[in-house]
Amino acid sequence: MVSPARSAVASANRIVVKVGSSSLTTAAGGLDPTRLDALVDAVSARVSSGSQVVLVSSGAIAAGLAPLGISRRPRDLATQQAAASVGQLTLAHAYANSFGRYSLTVGQVLLTADDVVRRAHYRNAQRTFSRLLALGAVPVVNENDTVATEEIRFGDNDRLAALVAHLVGADALFLLSDVDALYSGDPRQPGATRIAEVASASDVDGVRAGSVGASGLGTGGMASKLAAARLASAAGIPVLLAGASDAAQALSTADCGTAFAAGGSRLTARRFWLGYAADATGRLHLDAGAVAAVMGRRRSLLAAGITDVDGDFEAGDVVELLDPSGAVVARGVAGFDATELPSLIGRSSQHLPEDQRREVVHADDLVPLAR
Ligand SMILES: Nc1ncnc2c1ncn2[C@@H]1O[C@H](COP(=O)(O)OP(=O)(O)O)[C@@H](O)[C@H]1O
């Protein structure tokens, strides 16, 4: 029987397809036109069957290496940026030509983390995607590597793709890679078994996901794909993780790879931003009672349940909420400046001055995170 996640992915109307560097390049480095064309064939077939597709493509750095005479992926940011600057042009040109075979027009969208993290930018990006799709174009997205600094980088395109999937209101996310599915451990090691369905977060509890891919060209390996799949699933979007060489099958019938079910209902743009996209500037450490109240009973966080505070934040900033073991369990908007809290924490409301008897994080501004 086909799982609900798999049929949701197969019949999704608006989709985001992410492809990794290792699936677009030759062993010797540089873009592989045959593989790029095969991907475009599969995406174009999905478009012609009525879907709207946003393509998140890595490969700029990899594509820029050969023209610059560099033989291995550089480690320093400046050379990565130079390679991306050269390679992004090659990549965009290759997509424009390849989609042109189907009379499809592509639009290049290069995003920095700020475009997703800042609310005004987020809405601006939403408008751009919406208009591009309405006009029948295929948006081709990448991180704006040339200007992204270490501090503000998304870091990997798997996360970027999950964020874009929410941003455009996608019905499914496809993560296409050089491996055909999720395995219980790195498939390069003996004994790893293939996982076809992930119905809930606990299904991947025992999975060992490496952070370095086989090719050495991409970033993040399977660990970043798993994190992205969790993120999308938490946002209510089902995910198919499949081999890029199976793109035609993945995008038509979805009967390959690993299907991740959407967990829960779709978060509103604001709650998704709060929980997963915004930068957190501080941390509130909670006692066990406070964790149960905010996570289980969806209550506001009161000063009485906070044991410690760190970071330099102001009321209105986003902070992380940690359980007694130090794990981040939720995020929310602080109701106080960091400097006000040390004299309030651990005290119940009736013992606080009247003007400070309010929630530290209001329930409406608090997003429990998926495990
Ligand atoms: N549990 C796992 N399941 C599947 N692949 C894994 C796992 N752990 C590590 N890997 C490795 O992750 C690689 C995919 O990551 P990567 O090469 O960075 O992909 P991409 O370039 O598509 O983003 C696979 O080739 C595989 O060797």
Ligand SMILES: N[C@@H](CCC(=O)OP(=O)(O)O)C(=O)O
């Ligand atoms: N933005 C970078 C890709 C970063 C990245 O996540 O790569 P990958 O792991 O191959 O998806 C580039 O275009 O080279």
